[in-house]
Amino acid sequence: MTTHDEKLTYDGGSTVAVLGPGGIGGLLAGLLARAGHRVICLAGDETAAALRTRGIRVRSAVFGDFTAQVEAETELRTRVDACLVAVKHTALDAALDRVPPAALGDALLVPFLNGVEHPATLRARYREDVVAPAVIRVESTRVAPGEIVHGSPFAEVDLAGDTVPRERLEALAAVLGAAGPTTRVLPDETAALWAKMSFLAPFALLTTRYGLPLGDVRTRHREELTALVEETAAVSRACGGPADPVQALARYDAFPAGTKSSMQRDAEAGHRLELDAIGGALLRAADQHGVPVPVTTRLVAELEAARH
Ligand SMILES: NC(=O)c1ccc[n+]([C@@H]2O[C@H](COP(=O)([O-])OP(=O)(O)OC[C@H]3O[C@@H](n4cnc5c(N)ncnc54)[C@H](OP(=O)(O)O)[C@@H]3O)[C@@H](O)[C@H]2O)c1
Numbered sequence: 060m061t062t063h064d065e066k067l068t069y070d071g072g073s074t075v076a077v078l079g080p081g082g083i084g085g086l087l088a089g090l091l092a093r094a095g096h097r098v099i100c101l102a103g104d105e106t107a108a109a110l111r112t113r114g115i116r117v118r119s120a121v122f123g124d125f126t127a128q129v130e131a132e133t134e135l136r137t138r139v140d141a142c143l144v145a146v147k148h149t150a151l152d153a154a155l156d157r158v159p160p161a162a163l164g165d166a167l168l169v170p171f172l173n174g175v176e177h178p179a180t181l182r183a184r185y186r187e188d189v190v191a192p193a194v195i196r197v198e199s200t201r202v203a204p205g206e207i208v209h210g211s212p213f214a215e216v217d218l219a220g221d222t223v224p225r226e227r228l229e230a231l232a233a234v235l236g237a238a239g240p241t242t243r244v245l246p247d248e249t250a251a252l253w254a255k256m257s258f259l260a261p262f263a264l265l266t267t268r269y270g271l272p273l274g275d276v277r278t279r280h281r282e283e284l285t286a287l288v289e290e291t292a293a294v295s296r297a298c299g300g301p302a303d304p305v306q307a308l309a310r311y312d313a314f315p316a317g318t319k320s321s322m323q324r325d326a327e328a329g330h331r332l333e334l335d336a337i338g339g340a341l342l343r344a345a346d347q348h349g350v351p352v353p354v355t356t357r358l359v360a361e362l363e364a365a366r367h
Pocket residue numbers: 078079080081082083084101102103106145146147148150153154155157171172173195196197198199200201204321333
């Protein structure tokens with residue numbers, strides 16, 4: 060019998076499920092399918108039907124414009140090597156019903172969601188030693204079912220998973236890296252997730268609160284940006300993550316002035332926000348560690364009030 064460790068050499072013939080073939084999931088599904096892997100997208104009836112008929116069309120200045128054929132199901136029924144999870148937080152619980160633990164077996168479960176709390180949710184539902192959280196730095200948008208526009212001049216994945224054997228992470232990183240995104244394995248899951256959170260939370264909360272792109276936020280709301288960066292860094296440090304507020308501010312200053320956060324784009328489109336997964340999680344972690352976060356608290360409350 061073939062074991063997963065043998066299969067995870069991924070000699071061009073791995074089988075990967077993608078739960079939520081949207082901006083992130085669709086890009087990864089398209090790239091993996093183009094690289095010769097068997098890709099099974101898990102989606103609702105309509106999206107699954109569209110993917111079966113038309114495949115996934117990717118437009119990308121980095122990876123080219125291409126269409127890749129994928130399979131599509133409404134529930135995982137096939138034995139896979141890995142299942143990538145790329146739904147939004149707001150859809151996570153419902154979407155996981157499409158991945159019964161018995162069907163997942165010992166396949167890796169790799170969430171690409173922003174935030175820091177979902178790995179615990181997944182480990183409560185699936186085997187601890189298969190949950191391998193990833194962080195992705197990219198801008199990619201699902202403009203229609205199966206139609207993906209990759210807009211950023213980069214796509215970078217950090218794979219972690221404190222409970223997962225390192226060689227399994229390395230094997231998956233090799234597959235992802237060969238298919239497209241620059242991929243590395245990081246030794247510390249908490250550090251990986253909080254590094255992303257530390258950058259994302261101040262940027263997402265402020266651009267969404269004021270409906271302004273990053274360039275205006277960093278000039279017109281500099282004081283709040285600085286306070287949020289410092290608060291987030293303090294929470295990250297308390298949780299065992301990195302904390303470098305000076306570097307975080309310098310990174311914002313280096314971004315193009317017109318940059319928008321995905322939370323801001325969701326607000327503009329009238330979609331549900333990942334506010335609880337980002338702002339809410341930050342407040343819960345601050346509370347747990349006794350870190351004062353007055354500016355974050357006010358902004359999250361204002362954003363919540365604006366949604367009702
Ligand atoms: N997009 C980015 O550039 C980016 C960058 C970094 C991190 N992230 C993070 O990555 C995660 C995914 O974001 P995204 O932008 O890729 O979201 P997205 O474009 O909205 O895609 C989400 C996908 O999930 C699907 N979905 C929703 N409910 C489902 C369910 N019950 N069962 C199966 N599929 C379901 C949607 O299906 P339909 O197509 O049928 O609507 C959609 O294809 C988020 O946590 C986000 O913060 C995104």
